[in-house]
Amino acid sequence: MTSRKSAIVLGGSSDIGRAAARALAKAGYDVALAGRDVAALEPDAADLRARYNVDVGLHKFDVLDTASFEAFVDSLPALPDVVVSIVGLLGVQQNAESDLAHATMIMRSNYEGPSLILGLFAERFLARGNGTLVGVSSVAGDRGRASNYVYGSAKAGFSAFLSGLRARASRGGVHVVTVKPGFVRTKMTEGMKLIGPLTVEAPVVGDAILSAVEKKTDVVYVSGKWRLVMLIIRTLPEAVFKKLKF
């Protein structure tokens, strides 16, 4: 009998986190959900057990509490096969422009915390010789835009970290996936103006994460349209780009 594969989802209470956990559980993974409020994750754990008859663990994890990361990884009952980091904070760009504390929180939530925890798991995976790390970054990291560059720059840092980690870890049997979802209809984007044809529902992202894990994809734009959109945005000359208000 082969033992079942296992995955941990960091940021398990987010819409994308729930979707990723469902996709993984459906594919037969035992899933652990990690988040700040473990009690709030209980209904999602019950949902995964009832739907897919898998084991579901719950763990307390705070992406801002980097000092606890080593103890967190050590406390897991077993080192999982797959780690998915969904954590992130959109924040409010206008506030972040003048409120350093808010800007710091956006940078730490989207860059520092996710990078450090995936880096830590990478060391354990490399020691073991296998494993998959998935970081949910953003198309906003492809180029800093006037309307959300604090968030975008943190995501850019996270994307660069994942890229470098991938290059290094692939030689040690560890795969790193960067996911750039584009617009997703979630709690985080509620109230934002999303462009219909460029917007997907959270389950689509969950399925894309599973597929990237299984096929060992490097960088995933959940909707292929975004690859094109960001190619155009990236290649606009700075002189033109700085005049755009978006």
Added chain:
Amino acid sequence: MTLVSGWGRFPVVDSDVLRPRSFAAVGEAVSGGTVARGNGRAYGDAAIGTVRTVAMTAFDRVRSFDPATGRIRLEAGTLLSDLIETFGPRGFLPFVVPGTRFVSVGGAIAADVHGKNHHGEGGFGRYVDSILLRTGQGEVIEASREQNSDAFFATIGGMGLTGVILEATMRLRPAETGWIRERVISASDLDAAMRALEASDSATYSVAWIDCVARGRDLGRSLIYLGEHAQTDELAEGAAAFPAGKDPGLSVPIDLPSMTLNRYSIRAFNELYYRRGARRAGGSRVVSLYPYFFPLDSLKDWNRIYGKRGFLQHQCVIPQPNARDVLGDILERVARRGDASFLAVLKKLGQGDGILSFPLPGYTLALDFPVKGDILNFLDEIDRLVVAAGGRLYLAKDARQSRATFAAGYPALQRFNAIRKSLDPAGNIRSKLSQRLFDEV
């Protein structure tokens, strides 16, 4: 305010749409003029609050499932498509599915939806054991056949007007496979169609597609689709016990010009469809549950083929004794106009379970019409025939019937209103539909 409409895209009205993420937030969202909305597949104005609309699809968690009994407890925003994909491979399907799988459990309870098995197995509500309901006056109650039974039977088929359905416990059907053994019968006219449906009472599933533009001696010509759950040994060699549920591949990307559907294109389509079906008649074949139960789900956003003015579905039920004559009269008038759309459906129904449930023993006929010209007057004319025959219209499809038609068709209305009042004395729960048909003016 947001512009909101039902699946028929008529009427389009203003309502604030809220998306609560916790039951506590649902409670806070309910105040004067609120109704819950599932996946927005009611055709008319049933799931639009007079002031605000509480979107429930974020509540899609399964609480528990017992594979020994098929009993499931879930949040009301869970879609039937999700249940089918999740539990089908484990050998369980919903007992009752309507013509689309993209409806929420809460919506299916509120409309007490029926499927192709209603004549024998009843409607969706029959398989619901209990409901967690947030009433208009702010109580959260568990309602079942034993406990708060008035609230239970008013909520099944109650169009969301007893409160917000938060959770439900229901039974799923053990199903060895996700395949249906389908048999097609061709009927050359209405009499033959009704005879064939009468003779098919023992079939688990039966439904007739009726050609509503055929006239004269072809009036009411139909293809009758019977179905039984297929066992594993009936499947083709190598077929998976449960077919892959594909997302709709084709979609209608834009509103088609309203002239796309005209009497000529509809007539041509129906002629082809009938002939093709008639050639297959007699034999049987095993088909995936998806095309059998949900033929239109494969075309995403099919409601856009009627153009941006939307469409109306008229679905009536005529009690058994008068059914033949009245349906003949209705079809005659519809065929003379020639603008009713393809896929008109004729189906035998049994007894309904809820106080306001649509089904009653008789025949239901569902017709689609684009919104244009004198269609509203024409449908009023049809309604008079329905009322005279002791029939009624399906609220989940309705966008335009009159108060008088509604009151005549639903004699249990007074009892329903009394229960509704006891659950919601201040009248917090109100939809555009209730404003149009129920509420005191």
